[in-house]
Amino acid sequence: MPTELLVDSSEIYGKNYGPIYRCPLGCGWVGCHPGTRKALGRIANRQLRLAKAAAHSAFDELWKRKAVRKGGSPRHYGAARKAGYAWLREQLGIDQSVCHIGFMNLPMCHRVMDLCSPYLRKR
Numbered sequence: 092m093p094t095e096l097l098v099d100s101s102e103i104y105g106k107n108y109g110p111i112y113r114c115p116l117g118c119g120w121v122g123c124h125p126g127t128r129k130a131l132g133r134i135a136n137r138q139l140r141l142a143k144a145a146a147h148s149a150f151d152e153l154w155k156r157k158a159v160r161k162g163g164s165p166r167h168y169g170a171a172r173k174a175g176y177a178w179l180r181e182q183l184g185i186d187q188s189v190c191h192i193g194f195m196n197l198p199m200c201h202r203v204m205d206l207c208s209p210y211l212r213k214r
Contacts, residue, residue, distance in 0.1 A: 095112040095134055096113050103120055119139065120135070132192070132194050133193065139200070142201065143193065145200070149204050149207035150203055153175060153207055157171040
């Protein structure tokens with residue numbers, strides 16, 4: 092299996108946003124945390140990037156709603172996010188160390204959206 096390459100993001104975006112990891116076979120890429128070489132998740136093609144964005148959107152909406160219901164202060168947002176990830180880990184049956192949407196594959200992203208969907212309809 093080829094090793095990903097650490098390259099300048101201008102190779103993908105035409106502008107430098109920092110380093111990214113890119114598959115040498117053109118499978119996809121993933122950005123890095125600002126000021127580091129630590130990947131934000133797994134290398135993703137367009138389909139997986141869109142699925143991760145949709146999963147994040149659905150999941151983030153849930154925990155942010157909870158924070159607002161509790162009062163909406165920064166403390167409430169932190170607690171709601173932490174509780175949301177605990178719920179998600181339990182639902183998915185995965186360890187805390189891998190419970191991050193950036194590391195999920197396509198089926199896991201779809202599972203996150205399926206889990207969140209019933210709650211998002213209850214507005």
